[in-house]
Amino acid sequence: MAKPILLSVDDDPDVLRAIERDLRSHYGDRYRVLSANSPNSGLDVLRQLRLRNDGVALLLADQRMPQMDGVNFLSEAMQIYPEAKRALLTAYADTSAAIGAINQANIHYFFMKPWDPPQENLYPALDDLLDDWQASFRPAYDGIRVLGTRWHPRSYELRDFLARNHVPFQWIDIDATANDPETQRLLAALGDEVSLPVVLFPDGTKLLEGTFTQVAAKVGLRTQAQTDFYDLAIIGGGPAGLAAAVYGASEGLKTVMVEREAPGGQAGLSSRIENYLGFPTGLSGADLARRAVVQAQRFGVEILAPQEVVGLRVDGPYRILKLADGADISCHALMIASGVQWRRMDVPGMDRLQGAGVYYGGGASEAMACKGEIVYIVGGANSAGQAAMHFSNYAEKVVMLVRGKSLAATMSQYLIDQIEQTPKIQLWANASIKEVHGASRLEEISVLCSDTNKVERVPATSLFIFIGALPRTDWMAGTIERDDKGFLLTGPDLMHDGKYPKGWPLERDPFLLETNIPGVFAVGDVRHGSVKRVASGVGEGSVAVQFIHQYLSKV
Numbered sequence: 001m002a003k004p005i006l007l008s009v010d011d012d013p014d015v016l017r018a019i020e021r022d023l024r025s026h027y028g029d030r031y032r033v034l035s036a037n038s039p040n041s042g043l044d045v046l047r048q049l050r051l052r053n054d055g056v057a058l059l060l061a062d063q064r065m066p067q068m069d070g071v072n073f074l075s076e077a078m079q080i081y082p083e084a085k086r087a088l089l090t091a092y093a094d095t096s097a098a099i100g101a102i103n104q105a106n107i108h109y110f111f112m113k114p115w116d117p118p119q120e121n122l123y124p125a126l127d128d129l130l131d132d133w134q135a136s137f138r139p140a141y142d143g144i145r146v147l148g149t150r151w152h153p154r155s156y157e158l159r160d161f162l163a164r165n166h167v168p169f170q171w172i173d174i175d176a177t178a179n180d181p182e183t184q185r186l187l188a189a190l191g192d193e194v195s196l197p198v199v200l201f202p203d204g205t206k207l208l209e210g211t212f213t214q215v216a217a218k219v220g221l222r223t224q225a226q227t228d229f230y231d232l233a234i235i236g237g238g239p240a241g242l243a244a245a246v247y248g249a250s251e252g253l254k255t256v257m258v259e260r261e262a263p264g265g266q267a268g269l270s271s272r273i274e275n276y277l278g279f280p281t282g283l284s285g286a287d288l289a290r291r292a293v294v295q296a297q298r299f300g301v302e303i304l305a306p307q308e309v310v311g312l313r314v315d316g317p318y319r320i321l322k323l324a325d326g327a328d329i330s331c332h333a334l335m336i337a338s339g340v341q342w343r344r345m346d347v348p349g350m351d352r353l354q355g356a357g358v359y360y361g362g363g364a365s366e367a368m369a370c371k372g373e374i375v376y377i378v379g380g381a382n383s384a385g386q387a388a389m390h391f392s393n394y395a396e397k398v399v400m401l402v403r404g405k406s407l408a409a410t411m412s413q414y415l416i417d418q419i420e421q422t423p424k425i426q427l428w429a430n431a432s433i434k435e436v437h438g439a440s441r442l443e444e445i446s447v448l449c450s451d452t453n454k455v456e457r458v459p460a461t462s463l464f465i466f467i468g469a470l471p472r473t474d475w476m477a478g479t480i481e482r483d484d485k486g487f488l489l490t491g492p493d494l495m496h497d498g499k500y501p502k503g504w505p506l507e508r509d510p511f512l513l514e515t516n517i518p519g520v521f522a523v524g525d526v527r528h529g530s531v532k533r534v535a536s537g538v539g540e541g542s543v544a545v546q547f548i549h550q551y552l553s554k555v
């Protein structure tokens, strides 16, 4: 934790130097001693310190300063740091004026100039003030803070991005904490012009409406490759990509993994994976992702995130990826593990309110905020069931909207059993969303009940949608062969009547997980015919590395 601060303010450089010297010699081991040569620069320093969440123990100001006298400086400083002890330095002639102002500015003490010897005239009184301050001092949070409003889509995206990348942060909802003096002081320190959300870093810097790439750079995530050639490049950091990265790098391949959002993929959104081998009580997707990332990094995998692959071309033995920032990465073997993304729901109001009460996927960062509320979940598959169980820990009630008559056809029995044993979860069968309403945030939903053919309109603040997913592979069209839904064809699926795929240049069949381009493999959910499970993605990602070795031995 950073040392608390003692700030002295004086326009006379000699006096300022002397007080600084005396403070440092006596308190320098426990406090940081700062000085300002005018009241205005003193106030600027305090605003910066407030944004950094630093503790200020003492403000010591000379009474006679031309811009603003010490009493007025301390009054203003009190708005920024009310908990700091405030002391005045006065000349003998100003004593009575200073005493008169003490009550008005809530000043704790005044010292007479000169204060020599400080052992008698300065330290005893300051020791007393600082002991008093220490007794009530609670160290402030010294990590990243995000200020915003819960219903602002950009605030949601930012929180979700940090949470999924396992970056610890403190979320300050300025609506929910509008009466909290700490929030008021932070907003005052940011000034009137600020547009939210704002990310405040412990070093005092702030990012206003920063892009994910800027935020990533500040928190130490890497988005640019260290070199331009790798043995193995992997697109996507879900379970399949992470497994390929661990196996590839552990077997000596120079490996880079490019991930558009956050390592973990869809699995990272899962609140509890209960069917993954070796974890009898289940584990959260975030936990699985965090462990896999550490493992991959330990083997030397370079992880670029957030970074997106937007193009692919082949040049002889090289497979060349175009990244969203314009850079190229070339490799000998490429693994496409780009998974699937949530299908959008096409009903009126949905796009407008996305991030402002309407969310696709887990919205893990939102669960706590839903405390005491009614949460609506759309979908009847396992992902929706897991989310319902997760939200039932926080919400007052969770309503699952499912199109069918029951969950039996779409959900695993173990989850159905859990849901039935959770009184907070209510099933609304034969129901589909018709429209969502609200000016700047979700306020109501209209639900079509197929058994009665009536539309019911009910109040709602949070709607989480889990209605299946599709691969986003259009950018590979024309290079990699796909099925009619966009899933990638591999191995035997590429062969027609025993013939090689079009343009196939080799005298062998494509390997099991190889696409129509030699050395380019597809694994996990993005692959045509794959089993959409964490374990199968992990299995494919690791098995494909064997084929990569075989491929590389002939390049």
Ligand SMILES: Cc1cc2nc3c(=O)[nH]c(=O)nc-3n(C[C@H](O)[C@H](O)[C@H](O)COP(=O)(O)OP(=O)(O)OC[C@H]3O[C@@H](n4cnc5c(N)ncnc54)[C@H](O)[C@@H]3O)c2cc1C
Binding pocket: 235, 236, 237, 238, 239, 240, 241, 258, 259, 260, 261, 262, 263, 264, 265, 266, 267, 268, 269, 270, 271, 272, 273, 274, 275, 276, 307, 308, 309, 310, 337, 338, 339, 340, 341, 362, 382, 383, 384, 386, 523, 524, 525, 526, 531, 532, 533, 534, 535, 537
């Ligand atoms: C909420 C939820 C709960 C689930 N629960 C379970 C469960 O309990 N048990 C189970 O077995 N399975 C579960 N699943 C399914 C499981 O998570 C998936 O089958 C698995 O994650 C697929 O892994 P993947 O690596 O193939 O793809 P994904 O997990 O989809 O990962 C693909 C990654 O690629 C990235 N990407 C895509 N395109 C690009 C690009 N152009 N450039 C860079 N990166 C890109 C994406 O951002 C994503 O991170 C669940 C899924 C969800 C959504």
